[in-house]
Amino acid sequence: STLSLQVLLKSDAPTGDVLLDETLRHIKATESAETVQTWIELLTGETWNPFKLQYQLRNVRERIAKALVEKGILTTEKQNFLLFDMTTHPVSNATEKQRLVKKLQESMLERWVNDPHRMDRRTLALLVLAHSSDVLENIFASLADDKYDVAMNRTKDLLDMDPEVEAAKARGAEMIWAVLAAFNK
Numbered sequence: 001s002t003l004s005l006q007v008l009l010k011s012d013a014p015t016g017d018v019l020l021d022e023t024l025r026h027i028k029a030t031e032s033a034e035t036v037q038t039w040i041e042l043l044t045g046e047t048w049n050p051f052k053l054q055y056q057l058r059n060v061r062e063r064i065a066k067a068l069v070e071k072g073i074l075t076t077e078k079q080n081f082l083l084f085d086m087t088t089h090p091v092s093n094a095t096e097k098q099r100l101v102k103k104l105q106e107s108m109l110e111r112w113v114n115d116p117h118r119m120d121r122r123t124l125a126l127l128v129l130a131h132s133s134d135v136l137e138n139i140f141a142s143l144a145d146d147k148y149d150v151a152m153n154r155t156k157d158l159l160d161m162d163p164e165v166e167a168a169k170a171r172g173a174e175m176i177w178a179v180l181a182a183f184n185k
Contacts, residue, residue, distance in 0.1 A: 002167045002181040005174065006033035019063055026055045036178040037185070065089040073097075104130065104139050108151040116158055117169060125176050131159050132183035159184075 009027045023043055027034075034042075034055075042056050057063075068074040068089070075092035078085050091097050107123045116124060130136050140151045163181035167174045 002036070002163045002174075002178045005036050005167070005178045007036060007039050007175075008033055018067070019057065019060070022057060026057075030055065036175065037182045040179065040182050100126070101139050101142070105143060105151060108140075108154045109143075109147060112154060116161065116166060117171065117173070121173050121176065124173065125179075127155065127158065128176055128180045128183070131155070131180075 007027055009024065012024050012028050014021050015024070026042075027039070038052075042052060044057075044060060065074060065076075069076055073091065073093045073096055074089040077088050077090060079088050103123065104126060107119065107127070113119055127136075130139055136155060137152070140148050140155075143151060159180065163177040163184070167177035167181075170177055
């Protein structure tokens with residue numbers, strides 16, 4: 001099944017991204033291949049496995065936020081909530097956010113290909129991540145009602161596809177379908 005697909009390292013060449021490179025080192029260091037589901041749990045920091053502590057990434061959300069601050073996408077602010085202060089990371093580069101929103105909107109409207117295997121893989125991956133992060137409605141919120149309905153229906157149809165069937169036809173995008181299966185679990 002897609003959930004039990006094992007992650008095999010094709011290349012350990014550095015990517016230039018600290019978290020990605022750390023992830024590659026972890027995948028390379030595993031003695032037996034782990035499944036997509038296991039890696040998602042280990043790398044998101046959402047689970048704790050005492051037998052695999054060495055493969056778990058630490059402070060993932062904070063490190064991603066810090067990297068986005070360094071790239072000028074987010075900023076850092078302290079917000080006061082009565083009894084405590086909390087660090088938040090609001091968007092500082094609205095242009096970049098709007099570029100991604102527009103890319104996803106266009107992929108479901110003007111550039112719709114009606115076949116996930118003909119879609120740009122990065123766009124498909126972004127849709128899967130937006131879906132799993134519960135932000136798809138926000139992405140399409142600025143559209144006129146008729147376009148919103150079309151975009152949401154196409155997205156729903158796409159995300160309701162059987163990841164097992166689609167992964168078998170994926171030719172290089174199997175991992176995206178395995179991630180979708182893991183998030184839908």
